[in-house]
Amino acid sequence: MKLHTDICAILKCRYPIALAGMGGVARFELASAVTHAGGFAFMGMVREPETLIRTEVQRMRKAGHEHFGINVIPAATDPALLDRQIGLCIDLGVPVVGLFWEIDRRVVERLRKAGVMVTHQIGSADEAIEAEDAGAQIIIAQGVEAGGHVRGNEPLGQLLPKVVEAVSVPVLAAGGIARGADIVTALALGAQGVVLGTALMATREAFAHDYHKERLVAANGGDTRLTADFHVNWPAGAKVRVLGNSVTSGRHGSPFSSTRIVIGHEDERPIYRFSTDSPLKGMSGQFEEMALYAGTGVGEISDIPSAGERMRRLVAEASDWLGASTLGTAESSSPVCYAGEIHGVYLGYIEGDELQSELAAVAGQCGALLRAYQRGERADGLPPFDIRALYYARAYLALTGRLKGRQPVAAPVLAGESAELAVERLEEGLALRLGALNPRVGEDGLRSLLSGLLASIQVNRRARNGAKPLWHWEATS
Numbered sequence: 001m002k003l004h005t006d007i008c009a010i011l012k013c014r015y016p017i018a019l020a021g022m023g024g025v026a027r028f029e030l031a032s033a034v035t036h037a038g039g040f041a042f043m044g045m046v047r048e049p050e051t052l053i054r055t056e057v058q059r060m061r062k063a064g065h066e067h068f069g070i071n072v073i074p075a076a077t078d079p080a081l082l083d084r085q086i087g088l089c090i091d092l093g094v095p096v097v098g099l100f101w102e103i104d105r106r107v108v109e110r111l112r113k114a115g116v117m118v119t120h121q122i123g124s125a126d127e128a129i130e131a132e133d134a135g136a137q138i139i140i141a142q143g144v145e146a147g148g149h150v151r152g153n154e155p156l157g158q159l160l161p162k163v164v165e166a167v168s169v170p171v172l173a174a175g176g177i178a179r180g181a182d183i184v185t186a187l188a189l190g191a192q193g194v195v196l197g198t199a200l201m202a203t204r205e206a207f208a209h210d211y212h213k214e215r216l217v218a219a220n221g222g223d224t225r226l227t228a229d230f231h232v233n234w235p236a237g238a239k240v241r242v243l244g245n246s247v248t249s250g251r252h253g254s255p256f257s258s259t260r261i262v263i264g265h266e267d268e269r270p271i272y273r274f275s276t277d278s279p280l281k282g283m284s285g286q287f288e289e290m291a292l293y294a295g296t297g298v299g300e301i302s303d304i305p306s307a308g309e310r311m312r313r314l315v316a317e318a319s320d321w322l323g324a325s326t327l328g329t330a331e332s333s334s335p336v337c338y339a340g341e342i343h344g345v346y347l348g349y350i351e352g353d354e355l356q357s358e359l360a361a362v363a364g365q366c367g368a369l370l371r372a373y374q375r376g377e378r379a380d381g382l383p384p385f386d387i388r389a390l391y392y393a394r395a396y397l398a399l400t401g402r403l404k405g406r407q408p409v410a411a412p413v414l415a416g417e418s419a420e421l422a423v424e425r426l427e428e429g430l431a432l433r434l435g436a437l438n439p440r441v442g443e444d445g446l447r448s449l450l451s452g453l454l455a456s457i458q459v460n461r462r463a464r465n466g467a468k469p470l471w472h473w474e475a476t477s
Contacts (some may be wrong), residue, residue, distance in 0.1 A: 123152020
């Protein structure tokens with residue numbers, strides 16, 4: 001398996017990884033580096049003047065990049081400025097425009113009529129349906145783990161499958177993604193690719209201030225806070241995920257006081273306490289009191305490399321998982337599994353339609369297990385996906401790639417069943433099937449994949465019973 005999906009042809013990139021259009025942070029230097037490394041880049045131009053948009057687009061094209069996006073946010077922009085921004089994007093022939101927050105049908109329609117591809121980031125399945133109906137050609141499903149402004153309330157692992165099922169256009173996953181393992185899991189849950197913010201903010205090319213980048217390196221996911229404290233310049237009630245600081249701890253009083261206190265400057269522009277401005281290069285002031293945006297994947301950030309190096313690591317990690325055949329050498333302890341080994345001697349190798357039917361069933365059970373693990377309650381501050389389900393994600397992708405014109409057979413979900421009970425039931429059923437199937441598989445690679453899947457089930461069972469897991473994703477990072 002390769003780290004490549006249909007979205008790569010649509011966005012004209014090598015890898016299904018996009019740079020989030022982070023306002024202020026995602027400018028030419030970062031966008032160019034991500035594009036050069038094989039990703040797709042949005043430049044964040046929220047409320048920026050036309051002169052900056054024109055300059056950044058010209059710099060991208062001078063560097064040889066023709067396929068990129070501009071991110072604007074209608075609800076957070078003065079209507080007159082928004083009108084000029086959209087008109088300029090059309091005049092400049094910007095290929096993709098990314099939108100966020102409330103859905104403005106007139107903006108979508110205007111861009112579509114001009115031949116501009118439109119993406120829209122959403123926070124719920126209902127909003128995804130509305131965005132597609134308005135004309136959005138790509139949907140970005142943003143989980144509550146995301147840094148910066150957060151639209152919805154659902155964890156990405158629960159939101160993503162709902163959105164994929166609800167719309168017919170490609171879906172990208174966003175929110176706390178900072179590991180190659182996260183990319184693989186997102187693809188298995190139906191995403192065509194991922195959108196990265198925090199992971200690419202902590203790079204040398206990002207326009208974030210060094211103070212912000214250093215805070216990202218020093219933080220872990222548990223240090224993030226979802227709060228409405230930073231609200232100046234945005235619609236009321238908008239939540240943001242930031243690193244905890246003196247503002248989130250309440251040391252500066254009510255964020256909603258009518259008094260505006262200047263805590264910094266960007267050239268001649270004042271930066272107010274409780275505003276949505278994050279520390280950028282060229283700013284001065286009390287950075288600790290500003291909005292230090294960070295997603296829950298921030299705990300995976302340990303240095304500030306070039307954006308190209310960050311991309312290389314993520315691509316390598318994801319590719320390693322896609323190419324892995326086993327997660328360890330955990331020995332099965334289930335009598336049922338050994339019974340399957342014995343019976344297989346008499347059954348002979350399975351092939352043709354019978355093998356395809358079995359693989360479709362196993363793929364369906366892997367998909368159900370992957371979703372069941374994401375349904376469980378998770379503390380705030382954790383990365384978006386339950387790492388225990390990673391091998392099910394990898395196996396699902398590998399098996400669906402082997403199906404010839406077939407679809408995975410959906411495993412039943414019982415009404416009212418808790419995530420824990422669903423996982424136990426589905427793992428038991430899959431272990432029984434694999435125990436009977438594995439000895440009948442003649443191909444070494446497929447047998448290795450299925451044996452690793454069976455070993456993973458046993459590892460997860462031991463972990464639930466209090467034993468120390470025999471493998472951990474960090475072993476591959």
